[in-house]
Amino acid sequence: MKKLVIHGGRRLSGEVTIGGAKNSTVALIPAAILAETPVKFDSVPDILDVYNLQVILESMNVTSTFKGGELMIDPTEIIEAELPSTAIKSLRASYYFMGSLLGRFGRATVTFPGGDNIGPRPIDQHIKGFEALGAKVREENDTVYITADDGLKGARIFLDMVSVGATMNIILAAVHAEGTTILENAAREPEIIDLATFLNNMGAQIRGAGTDVVRITGVPKLESKNTHTIIPDRIEAGTYLALAAAQGDGVLVKNVIPEHLESFTAKMIEMGVQLDVREDSIYVPKSENLTPIHIKTAPFPGFATDLQQPITPLLTLADGESVITETIYPERTRHIPELQKLGVAIENPEYGQITVTKSNNFHGASVAAAEIRAGASLVTAGLMADGITEVTNAEHVLRGYDHIIHKLTMLNADIQIAED
Numbered sequence: 001m002k003k004l005v006i007h008g009g010r011r012l013s014g015e016v017t018i019g020g021a022k023n024s025t026v027a028l029i030p031a032a033i034l035a036e037t038p039v040k041f042d043s044v045p046d047i048l049d050v051y052n053l054q055v056i057l058e059s060m061n062v063t064s065t066f067k068g069g070e071l072m073i074d075p076t077e078i079i080e081a082e083l084p085s086t087a088i089k090s091l092r093a094s095y096y097f098m099g100s101l102l103g104r105f106g107r108a109t110v111t112f113p114g115g116d117n118i119g120p121r122p123i124d125q126h127i128k129g130f131e132a133l134g135a136k137v138r139e140e141n142d143t144v145y146i147t148a149d150d151g152l153k154g155a156r157i158f159l160d161m162v163s164v165g166a167t168m169n170i171i172l173a174a175v176h177a178e179g180t181t182i183l184e185n186a187a188r189e190p191e192i193i194d195l196a197t198f199l200n201n202m203g204a205q206i207r208g209a210g211t212d213v214v215r216i217t218g219v220p221k222l223e224s225k226n227t228h229t230i231i232p233d234r235i236e237a238g239t240y241l242a243l244a245a246a247q248g249d250g251v252l253v254k255n256v257i258p259e260h261l262e263s264f265t266a267k268m269i270e271m272g273v274q275l276d277v278r279e280d281s282i283y284v285p286k287s288e289n290l291t292p293i294h295i296k297t298a299p300f301p302g303f304a305t306d307l308q309q310p311i312t313p314l315l316t317l318a319d320g321e322s323v324i325t326e327t328i329y330p331e332r333t334r335h336i337p338e339l340q341k342l343g344v345a346i347e348n349p350e351y352g353q354i355t356v357t358k359s360n361n362f363h364g365a366s367v368a369a370a371e372i373r374a375g376a377s378l379v380t381a382g383l384m385a386d387g388i389t390e391v392t393n394a395e396h397v398l399r400g401y402d403h404i405i406h407k408l409t410m411l412n413a414d415i416q417i418a419e420d
């Protein structure tokens with residue numbers, strides 16, 4: 001295991017460039033096996049999830065090379081094979097192989113996915129979608145067996161709740177299905193548009209991605225003709241924006257799509273952070289006299305659950321009590337006891353509710369990252385704290401933050417990675 005060692009208290013300044021979106025990337029890689037040709041992505045983030053997905057691809061005889069942000073995947077010699085369960089368990093998004101294998105071969109056998117411990121994460125809506133398309137689904141010994149012996153047929157599917165994963169998975173399965181699938185109450189996250197753009201550029205017919213009704217008309221063949229550039233990671237961007245406001249003396253966050261962050265930047269502005277939102281970058285000046293806010297997490301375009309923990313250290317600078325209502329993952333609270341060790345006044349008074357009050361004098365401590373965004377909040381708080389903070393279980397952070405040591409060091413932070 002690895003740990004991050006932070007000598008906190010240094011003021012941050014300069015520029016940081018955001019990488020490609022993790023949540024696009026982890027869907028695009030499984031999507032690549034639907035192509036009859038090699039595919040190429042650029043702006044691919046250097047994160048552990050990508051390396052684990054490459055291990056899964058390799059088990060299917062799909063070769064891939066990843067260098068300098070460019071990922072080439074050749075699925076032309078793909079074979080059906082047992083997928084490596086350690087890699088499958090290392091990330092949530094391995095469940096996208098259910099949709100893409102089903103689309104490609106008409107059947108899929110995938111171990112239950114792993115991923116972050118942020119409370120229950122059922123996949124009933126994914127399964128409901130596959131069944132509506134004509135597949136039979138059986139769950140046994142932690143494994144999901146999906147078969148569509150008579151092929152998949154377009155269907156009308158209404159999701160019971162807005163789910164990013166189910167929306168993506170149903171799109172993946174439906175691209176080769178016979179006829180048209182109409183997916184209602186679909187998630188509207190920008191990463192879904194990114195997936196649809198990639199597939200459409202290869203010949204798929206997906207309309208309405210980014211709205212709550214997505215129509216997918218099956219096509220027999222997908223062929224890649226150009227490189228797909230992955231959209232910037234709005235969650236990584238939000239993490240740096242919050243850090244910059246909390247500990248910066250002027251930070252420019254580059255390669256962002258500000259429209260993807262509106263619910264987040266609106267809250268920062270409400271706090272009194274004088275953001276300068278430009279075309280594809282956001283400047284964060286030194287922030288003072290902040291006021292507390294109320295945040296309610298919600299599906300896009302609402303405030304992202306993935307950003308409630310990264311913004312938390314900033315809330316400690318506001319004069320009063322801020323309240324976060326976590327509606328997506330009410331048990332996403334594993335950062336709380338760890339932040340308390342650093343001196344943060346944070347409580348979980350009732351299920352799904354988190355309160356944060358003004359806390360002076362953070363002090364370094366040894367803390368554990370239970371999951372990716374809990375880890376991001378600990379790194380932010382550690383950079384604000386006096387003394388040394390060690391964040392153990394750093395793999396959770398490295399799973400989704402591209403070149404984090406380099407980026408923070410360039411902003412004048414003192415952070416190292418070490419074996420634990």
Ligand SMILES: CC(=O)N[C@H]1[C@@H](OP(=O)(O)OP(=O)(O)OC[C@H]2O[C@@H](n3ccc(=O)[nH]c3=O)[C@H](O)[C@@H]2O)O[C@H](CO)[C@@H](O)[C@@H]1O
Pocket residue numbers: 023026092093120121122123124125126127161162163164165166187299305306327328329
């Ligand atoms: C790889 C990826 O993109 N991960 C993101 C994705 O996760 P993921 O796609 O797993 O999250 P979902 O959007 O599916 O989950 C939303 C809510 O629906 C519930 N649900 C979901 C599916 C289902 O079949 N049944 C069900 O009850 C979940 O428990 C949760 O309460 O969206 C989450 C919510 O924005 C983010 O936190 C994750 O970073």
Ligand SMILES: C=C(OP(=O)(O)O)C(=O)O
Pocket residue numbers: 091092093115116118306372373400
């Ligand atoms: C919960 C997250 O990721 P995953 O769905 O990949 O576990 C996240 O990115 O915050």
